[in-house]
Amino acid sequence: MSILICLDARVTDQTLSSCPCVLCDPAASATLPARRQQEKYWSREMANVREHGWHVVGVGGGDIPDWSFTVGLWHSYRIPEVAMFGLELQGLMHWVNAGAAELRDRAATEPGTLLSGVIEGYEIQVQPVDVSWHRPLLGTAVGFYRRATVPVVQLVWPDRDHRWPSDEQASPGCRAQPSLWLPVDEHPTGVWTEEAAEQ
Numbered sequence: 001m002s003i004l005i006c007l008d009a010r011v012t013d014q015t016l017s018s019c020p021c022v023l024c025d026p027a028a029s030a031t032l033p034a035r036r037q038q039e040k041y042w043s044r045e046m047a048n049v050r051e052h053g054w055h056v057v058g059v060g061g062g063d064i065p066d067w068s069f070t071v072g073l074w075h076s077y078r079i080p081e082v083a084m085f086g087l088e089l090q091g092l093m094h095w096v097n098a099g100a101a102e103l104r105d106r107a108a109t110e111p112g113t114l115l116s117g118v119i120e121g122y123e124i125q126v127q128p129v130d131v132s133w134h135r136p137l138l139g140t141a142v143g144f145y146r147r148a149t150v151p152v153v154q155l156v157w158p159d160r161d162h163r164w165p166s167d168e169q170a171s172p173g174c175r176a177q178p179s180l181w182l183p184v185d186e187h188p189t190g191v192w193t194e195e196a197a198e199q
Helices: 025-031 038-050 075-079 089-104 130-138 139-144 191-198
Strands: 055-059 067-071 081-085 124-128 152-156
Touching: 025 038, 038 055, 038 139, 038 191, 067 089, 067 139, 075 089, 081 089, 089 124, 089 152, 130 139, 152 191
Parallel strands: 081 152
Antiparallel strands: 055 067, 067 081, 124 152
């Protein structure tokens, strides 16, 4: 699969009308969850997108490795949302934020592009995320975009010795990252496909 990801400057008000998110369609706000806690969360998320261009979500504390992703990059810049998996949560959220900023500032990228400004001393690889993973792993983004499909990229990290997950000598933690460029039904069975099956 080859996908060119164009990374333009912040989107103007004139182009926002084509965005499917809850910010671009006032009527969509009526579809947001009604419970007080969820309203508070959506309010914070939308405020972060308006003020900073995106919001970073962290998912952790469960039976599977932690992960983090952005919400709002497509709305603000028409660049893919960013996701990263398998490290400790606070670090993931920091690195997803750094990756989002680096992608925002680039002219364009494509699958396999290496970013050097995300984790100090390491390159990170950019890979497209197959749409079959969106709902099970990126639910907040799916809700923000009202179930419309927007592009997402995975930031794949190497181990301490700079070996990629595809290298059999890479550390077990590194090799445990999901390969989200593969559809769920083609991905090797494991914790990530089990998580997808539960959704």
